[in-house]
Amino acid sequence: MLLALIKIAILLGGLMTAAAYFVLLERRMAAWIQDRIGPNRVGIPLTNIRIFGLGQPLADGLKFILKEEFTPSHVDRALFVAAPIVILVAALSLFAVIPVGSFLPSKVAGHPLSDGPIEMTVAPGVDAALIYVFALSSIAVYGVILGGWASNNKYSFLGGLRSSAQLVAYEVPMGLGILGAVLAAGSLNLSEIIAAQADRGWFALLQPLGFVVFSVAAFAEAARLPFDLPECEQELVGGYHTEYSGMKLLLFLVAEFLHMITAAFLMVILFLGGWHFPGLTGSSMALDGWGHPGELWLWGQALVRAGVLLGKVFCIIVFFMLVRWTWPRFRYDQLMSLAWKVMLPLGLINFVVSACLEQLQGTLGYAWLRWVAIALAWIVLFGAWIGVSLLGSVTENRPRRPAQPLESDLRA
Amino acid sequence: MNEAALLVNFLIVGGLLFVTGMVGFLVRRNLIVMFLSAEMMLQGVSVSLIAWGRFHQDLGGQMLALFIIAIAAAEAGIALALILMLYLRSQTLDVAFWHDLREEGQPPYVDQGIPETHREEHKWPRLTPSGVRPEVDQEEQMHRSRV
Amino acid sequence: MSEWRDQLLQMLPGSSLLVWAVVLGGLGLWFRVALLDRPTALFSRILGLLSLVLLGFWLPRFGGWAEQVTFWLLASVAVLTAGTAISTRSPVYMAIWFALSLLATSGLFLFQNAQFIGFATITVYAGAIVVTFLFVLMLAQPEGDAPYDRVSWAWFSAPLALLAGGVLLAAMLLTFSPDGPGRPDASLGPVVPPSALATDQHHVARLGGELYSRHLIAVEVVGTVLLVAMVGAVAIVIQGKSAYVPGRQDGSRIRGRRDAPSASSGGAP
Incomplete structure (x- = not known):
């Protein structure tokens, strides 16, 4: 306790x-x-x-x-105050199941700290941890939609609706992207997924298409560029947080950053190996002190694992920021058709291919099949990339008007 | 833990949710509120199912609750489409508008005693005319609550 | 605490405690529901709370204090927010109270060690279904205040509905009352030793195994139902080209200056 x-x-x-x-x-x-x-x-x-x-x-x-916290008189008071609270609570509670390392040894200088090794997760052992993550991402949508509606303001309302529609639309590719990883790991518990990657190789290598789909969906769920149309200043003033100021606005902005940190953590844990670094950390989940049973070695390994995970998360966050300040943003209809017409089919293709490859490896069980599976997965990634660019379902999305002859007074 | 007592507790909670949903469905006239009350009924049933599943140590209760969630999602999609079409035709979410669908021999439903919308008059701020010093009550200014 | 309970049970024998609970709860709900426009909120809330407290006295105990308090908290939040949901005037607030009730119900599922169902309820129900309905509500009723939200059908509708609900509930409660047929015997020990249900390391794997072995056909049918529902929803809403009235803002028909209806007939000057 x-x-x-x-x-x-x-x-x-x-x-x-x-x-x-x-x-x-x-x-x-x-x-x-x-x-x-x-x-x-x-x-x-x-x-x-x-x-x-x-x-x-x-x-x-x-x-x-x-700063002066100004509540306009035309807002719906209860929901206006509740919206940033809801979104911050959801964003913070998400971290209850995310591991920030593997284990801490149970003894410090001979004094026992607890019965067994201490897991570096607030709530270890939740078997459906990944569904908990999705549940709280869905609760965060409430903060957005309530903030937009309670502000009683056209622009906030539209911004809130657009933002929440984007969040809900990208939950589906997020779920599909991780299905392959969960299948390969055999559990929804995040520590188990890292352990499976330590065993078999990082899932970004084994399922690159799933990694791409999940990364795109994670960018959209965190509402970062190139998906930040609902809240960029040029479009809708401030979007759903136009009417907010002071502490409530701080809660919204902190929640947005926490979503970005969550997305980075999930990308690292689900696809980039978590605390595993080949050769540096061990490859079994329990601490083994690199073969030396002494307490110093155990603590050293625990801290190295935590450092590796946090370092990877830091690199991914730097990548998020680089993307934000270098890429242009998607238009809203391009954003939505990317979710439904591109990412959803790709996620399904990834799941089917991963399931087939897993079953193949499971039944035949040759060692070299692993490399065949990796090669096939990368071929599927490039094939999907070429297919999507050839089909052009995102860029060809403009409303078309049929060709009509010009009217007479517009000629000459 | 006394499993039987746990079961009774959960069944009663599920029953309360179900009854609340049923009363909401029968009493309210807004299409969407009626639909959400129906979902509340489904939720009450799910609570009962999970409790029974635990009592008999059978995962079938959770299976059926899962199917309830999936079917509720499908039902929500179709209900939403229908509500949208009804709204586009009648510009109102009132289910009493569609009283033409009533049974034979029933008199049409007539609303009696609908309270008027007594929304309070919104006090728009008055802008002071420019070039004129605003009239301000000095006493009120001295003791105003917000600066 | 338990001596108070025993004294209360002696004063009001088991089934009449129930009757009081149901009647008070029903009255409280009626005041809220039938008179949506009147300020009877405090009175009806007191009645509702009182009825829930009486019900809490009547319910059998099943475990230690921590479990009891957790259960009571979750169950009372679920029932109270559900009652507030159906009796609140604004439909947006109804959806939000309902979402809170769903959160409490999900907590009850977690209490029963149904982890997947608990989190899936939040994800699907509270996170997708209620949000979608919030969209429609916000677009259809931007003021949130419509006359048909404040009144029920006729004067007898709310009491009749409450009577029906009360009868249903009373039938169930009386079954479980001490002299009813269905009351589980308190001497019945736990069906399964509690330690076996404590932490389930492979809950989702077991769930998946059972789902895809014993209930495989049901899973496939549910998938088909979802697909059919998706196609059906789109089919209901799409109105076809004939009903599409183009306006100037979508750019699909740019009218010329003369606005003549036959401007595109062969291009005659």
Whole structure:
């Protein structure tokens, strides 16, 4: 019980700090891409010491807390206040089943900490953990749609509807993309999926099409570019958070960043091997201290595993940010037809191919079949890529008018 | 845990949900509210099914609850399509509009005593005319609650 | 606490406690439902809470304090939000209260160790079905306040509905009352030792195995039903080209300056 509370405290503190510092990272990276310097002046507060702008998140947080929180008179008060709460609670609770490492040994300097090795998950052993992740992503849609409607404002309403339609549409390819990984791992528990990848190889290698489908869906679920049409400023002012200010707006923005962090965690855990790095960490789930039973080696392995997972998540988040500041965004109808007409069939194709390959490997059981399966999966990826670009179901989506002869007064 | 007592508790909760859904379906006139009450009935049944499944240590209860979820989703899709078409024709979500579908020999339903919409008058802010110093009550300004 | 319960049960014997609970709950709900426009909220909520408390006294105990309190919390949230859902005036609020009831029901499923069903209920029901209905509600009733939401059919509809519901509920409750036929014997021990149900490491795998072996045909049929529903929903809504009235904003027919109906006939000047 105490252990669970400590884990929750560490997780919450770490997440909030991470969300704040990732905002700084994003601004610095945006500045680097745009050939300027980002915020680098705010260092230790009340002094003149600048440490590369690392005090900026503190300043941002203080600004949001002290800003005037204005509730317009025409809003639906109860829902207006409830919407950011719902979305933040959903975004934070998602991290209850996500492992941030594998195990911690149960002894520190000879003192036993707990009965067995401590799993680095707040709620380990939930067998349907991935469905829990989907459930909370679905709850987050409520925050968006309620925020848009409660604001009682045309633009917020439209932005909320568009945003929630996008989120709901991309839940389907997200589910289909992970089906192949779950099939290969045999369980929905995230720690088990990492253990299966440590055993068989990363699923990004075995099922690249699933990885692509899931990444695209994860970008869309986090509402990051190239899928951020519902909330970009040029289109709908602020989208569903137009009428919000102060702390409530901070909750919305923090929830958005937490969704991005969640998407990165899921990509790493489901497809990029989690804490597994070939040769560096062990390849069995339990800690074995790289063969040495001493306590120092066990702790070393535990920390290396956690570091590998967090390092991979950091790289994926840097990738998210690079994508945001370099790519243009999709138009809304292109976005929706990408979900339904491209990602859904690709997800289905990936699932069918993965199921067939798994069954083949299972029944025949030759060792070289593994490489055949990987080769086939990559051929399917390239085939799907070529097929999608040839079919052009996303780009050819404009409403067409039939060719008509020009009317007379428009000639000459 | 006393499994039998657990079963009774869950069955009663499921029954309460079912009855609430049934009352909602019979009393409300909004098409969508009626449909969501029907979904509430299905949810009550699911609670009962899961409880029975646990009591008999059979996963069949959860199987049937899963099928209920899937069929409810299909039903929601079709119900939504139908409600949309009805709305496009009548511009209202009131089910009493379609009283032409009643049985033979039934008198048409006439609404009696519908309360009027007593929405309070919205006080739009008045802009002060420009170039004129606004009239402000000094006492009120001194003791205003928000700065 | 249990001596209070025993005293209460002595004062009001088992079945009349039930009757009081049902009657009070019914009254509370009637006030909310039949008089949607009147401010009787506090009174009816007190009645409803009282009836739930009485019901809680009557229900048999099944475990330690932690389990009891968890169950009561989840069950009362489920029932109270369901009651509020059907008696609230605005349909958007109804959908939201219903979603809360679904969350509580999902908690009840998790309490029974049905992890997959619990999370799948939230994902499908609360996350997809109710959201879709919220879309339609928000587009169809942007004010959220319509006259037909505030009144029921005729003066006798709400009492009749509550009577029907009350009879159904009373039949079920009386079956489980101490002198009823269906009350499980308190001396019946647990059917299965509790430790076997504690943490289920392979719950989803077992579920999948059972689904695809004993219920394979049902799964295939349900898949077909979903496909048919999808096609049917699209078929119902699509109105065909003849009913499509083009306007200026979709750009499919750009009218010229003269706005003549026969402007495209052969291009005669």
